Amino acid sequence: MAEQHWREVEGLVLPQPVALHPALELVNTYSGWDGTHTSDYLVSYDHLAVLAGVLDLLPAIDVRRLRRAARRQPEAATNALERACTVRAVIRRAVLDPADPEATSELTVATRSAATTVQLLPGTPARWWVPGIAPDDLDRPADAFAWAAADLVTRPDVTRVRTCPGRGCGWVFLDTSGRRRWCSMQWCGNRAKVRAHAARSRTPRPSGFG
Numbered sequence: 001m002a003e004q005h006w007r008e009v010e011g012l013v014l015p016q017p018v019a020l021h022p023a024l025e026l027v028n029t030y031s032g033w034d035g036t037h038t039s040d041y042l043v044s045y046d047h048l049a050v051l052a053g054v055l056d057l058l059p060a061i062d063v064r065r066l067r068r069a070a071r072r073q074p075e076a077a078t079n080a081l082e083r084a085c086t087v088r089a090v091i092r093r094a095v096l097d098p099a100d101p102e103a104t105s106e107l108t109v110a111t112r113s114a115a116t117t118v119q120l121l122p123g124t125p126a127r128w129w130v131p132g133i134a135p136d137d138l139d140r141p142a143d144a145f146a147w148a149a150a151d152l153v154t155r156p157d158v159t160r161v162r163t164c165p166g167r168g169c170g171w172v173f174l175d176t177s178g179r180r181r182w183c184s185m186q187w188c189g190n191r192a193k194v195r196a197h198a199a200r201s202r203t204p205r206p207s208g209f210g
Helices: 022-027 045-054 060-072 074-096 101-115 140-153 156-160 185-202
Strands: 006-009 012-015 119-121 127-129 161-163 172-174
Touching (some): 006 045, 022 074, 022 172, 045 060, 045 074, 045 140, 060 074, 060 140, 074 101, 074 172, 127 140, 156 161
Antiparallel strands (some): 006 012, 161 172
């Protein structure tokens, strides 16, 4: 049985991680970037905060705190979610074309609130951390994703970002092998094979002579 393209985390439906980078996983909360069969996993602030947690951009204790704050401030949570969706589109444009000055300028704007608090945590390797202005700063998930994307576009790995050509998909991922085409061979890859086989079966065979 083929694996589902979604998973359940703390009772919330989120996409399976296939991108190999947290900023790209945010992009993949939306599908149908070509305008067909669109769907969106970011249906609530809870989904956004939990996603940032499972991708190790926020600690679990902060995710719980943010979710409580979102329940106390529903209007602010809606605004933070809308901003995250905007950041998501900005990230996609920037990672697919980091030479585009408009895309990188928009990503710069998206990272400004994170820049006042971002820290470099020691480790092998070290990594960036976006603690936020306050513990219940509802923009923290979007800030963390934006900063992760800004880090990616400055690295050689950004040249390995690919877009899944599957119909109604458009998910992005790091092609570390140099041979990857699909977000998942089990989903878009197999569907494309089935459609190609069906198209060949419908093609009439040339009649013989004589």
